[in-house]
Amino acid sequence: MANFPFELVSPEKLVYSGSVTEVVVPGAEGEFGVLAGHAPFVSVIKPGVLIIKGDGKVQKLFVRGGFAEAGPQGLTVLAETAVPLAELGPGKLAQMIKDAQEDVEDAKDDATRLKRQTVLDALKTTAAAIEADGRTAH
Amino acid sequence: MASLKDLRNRIASVKATQKITKAMQMVAAAKLRRAQTAAEAARPYAKRMESVLGNIASAVSGGPDAPLLLTGTGKDNVHLLLVLTAERGLCGAFNSSIVRLARERATALLAQGKTVKIFCVGRKGYEPLRRQFEKQIVEFVELRANKGVTFADAQAIAEKISGMFQAGEFDVATMFFSRFQSVISQVPTAQQIIPATFTGVAAASGAAATYEYEPDENEILADLLPRNLAVQIFTALLENGASEQGARMSAMDNATRNAGEMIKKQTLTYNRTRQAMITKELIEIISGAEAL
Structure with a gap:
C-alpha cells in the first residue's frame, strides 16, 4: 500500500513525523480514515483516539482539541494534547x-x-x- | 585615603559579586538552551495553524457572518495592550524596552483620544506601568510560580482576552513582547492579535488546493480563532522566555567583566598603598637610626 507523509503536531513539540499507510482521525463529525492521495480536506477533531498505521506497526494516541488537514503534501494533525495511550x-x-x-x-x-x-x-x-x-x- | 583593611574588604566584596554574576550567567546560558528548544519546537504548530487559518480566512473574509475575532468590531475606539514581560529583573534592558514600547503606544493612543486598557503578564511589566497607567490596567497575570511556560498558561490568558472581547470591552488588541533573534539581540515587537492578521499567507494560499471543510468554514473558524489566539500568545511567551535568558546572559557577562576590571583596579590601588606604607615605614626607621 502506498505511504504518505504524516505529521502530528502539538503546541509543545512535533509528536510524530513520518511516512504511514493509514491514519484514523476522530473528526468532529465522525471518525475518518486517511489513505494516500486523500482529497484536500480540513476537519476539526474531537477528543478521542488517533490511530497511526505504518510499517506493520499500529500506534494509538489520545488527542484533544485541534484540527486535521489533508492535502497534497500529506496529512497534518494539530492537537493541543497528544499523548500516547500507554503514557495516559x-x-x-x-x-x-x-x-x-x-x-x-x-x-x-x-x-x-x-x-x-x-x-x-x-x-x-x-x-x-x-x-x-x-x-x-x- | 582608604586604609588597607577597607581596600581589602572592598576587593573581597567585588569578588563575591563577580561570583554571583558569573553563576547567573551560566544558569541563564543553560536556561537559554532549554527556552530556545522550546521556542523552536513550538514553531511548526504555529506555522501550520497560520497557514490553514489563512487559507480558510481568505475564503470566508468579507462574508457577512464571518466571526468577529477575524473581522474585528469595525471600530477602533478601545485598545487593549497585552504586555508580556519577565517575572525577574537583572536582565539588561529586556523588560524596560518592552515597557517603553508599550508606554509609547499607550501615550500615542491616549493623545488620539482613544481608550486604552492594559493587560499585564509578568511582574516586571506591571510595576513600571502601574506608576503611569494605574487606571488603565485591567488585568495582571503572574506566571511566577510556574517553572516553564506551558500551553495551559497561554490558554488561560487567551480565554480571558476572548472573554473580554466577547463582552465588547475592547475593539483592537495588540501584544507586546520581545522576539528572540540571537543572544545579543532581542527585538521588542508589537503584534496585533485581534482582529487576526495573517502576514504573508494570502500570497501563498492563492496556489493552494481548494479544501473541503467539515463542519463548514465558519464553524471551523469559530473553533480555530480562539485556539489561534492561544497559540500566538504561547509563541510570544516562549520567544519572550528565550529573549529574557539571552538578555540576562549578556547582561551578566557584562557585569562579570566589569567586576573583573574593578577588581584589577582596586588591587592596583591596594598594592600601591601597601608599598607606599612600607616605604614610609622604612624612611621612618632609617631617619630614626640616622638621628642617633
Missing part, C-alpha cells in the same frame, strides 16, 4: 472528564453548554473505548 494513565482521563463535567455545569448559555457537553461525551466514549480495548488486549 486512567487517572488523567478521569481528571479530564471531571474537569469537563465542571465546565458543563459552569456554562453560562445554552450554546456553550452544548459545546462543552459534546466534549464531555466524547471524553466519556473515549474512556470507555480505551477500557474495552485494554480488556481485550490482556
Whole structure:
C-alpha cells in the first residue's frame, strides 16, 4: 500500500513525523480514515483516539482539541494534547472528564453548554473505548 | 585615603559579586538552551495553524457572518495592550524596552483620544506601568510560580482576552513582547492579535488546493480563532522566555567583566598603598637610626 507523509503536531513539540499507510482521525463529525492521495480536506477533531498505521506497526494516541488537514503534501494533525495511550494513565482521563463535567455545569448559555457537553461525551466514549480495548488486549 | 583593611574588604566584596554574576550567567546560558528548544519546537504548530487559518480566512473574509475575532468590531475606539514581560529583573534592558514600547503606544493612543486598557503578564511589566497607567490596567497575570511556560498558561490568558472581547470591552488588541533573534539581540515587537492578521499567507494560499471543510468554514473558524489566539500568545511567551535568558546572559557577562576590571583596579590601588606604607615605614626607621 502506498505511504504518505504524516505529521502530528502539538503546541509543545512535533509528536510524530513520518511516512504511514493509514491514519484514523476522530473528526468532529465522525471518525475518518486517511489513505494516500486523500482529497484536500480540513476537519476539526474531537477528543478521542488517533490511530497511526505504518510499517506493520499500529500506534494509538489520545488527542484533544485541534484540527486535521489533508492535502497534497500529506496529512497534518494539530492537537493541543497528544499523548500516547500507554503514557495516559486512567487517572488523567478521569481528571479530564471531571474537569469537563465542571465546565458543563459552569456554562453560562445554552450554546456553550452544548459545546462543552459534546466534549464531555466524547471524553466519556473515549474512556470507555480505551477500557474495552485494554480488556481485550490482556 | 582608604586604609588597607577597607581596600581589602572592598576587593573581597567585588569578588563575591563577580561570583554571583558569573553563576547567573551560566544558569541563564543553560536556561537559554532549554527556552530556545522550546521556542523552536513550538514553531511548526504555529506555522501550520497560520497557514490553514489563512487559507480558510481568505475564503470566508468579507462574508457577512464571518466571526468577529477575524473581522474585528469595525471600530477602533478601545485598545487593549497585552504586555508580556519577565517575572525577574537583572536582565539588561529586556523588560524596560518592552515597557517603553508599550508606554509609547499607550501615550500615542491616549493623545488620539482613544481608550486604552492594559493587560499585564509578568511582574516586571506591571510595576513600571502601574506608576503611569494605574487606571488603565485591567488585568495582571503572574506566571511566577510556574517553572516553564506551558500551553495551559497561554490558554488561560487567551480565554480571558476572548472573554473580554466577547463582552465588547475592547475593539483592537495588540501584544507586546520581545522576539528572540540571537543572544545579543532581542527585538521588542508589537503584534496585533485581534482582529487576526495573517502576514504573508494570502500570497501563498492563492496556489493552494481548494479544501473541503467539515463542519463548514465558519464553524471551523469559530473553533480555530480562539485556539489561534492561544497559540500566538504561547509563541510570544516562549520567544519572550528565550529573549529574557539571552538578555540576562549578556547582561551578566557584562557585569562579570566589569567586576573583573574593578577588581584589577582596586588591587592596583591596594598594592600601591601597601608599598607606599612600607616605604614610609622604612624612611621612618632609617631617619630614626640616622638621628642617633
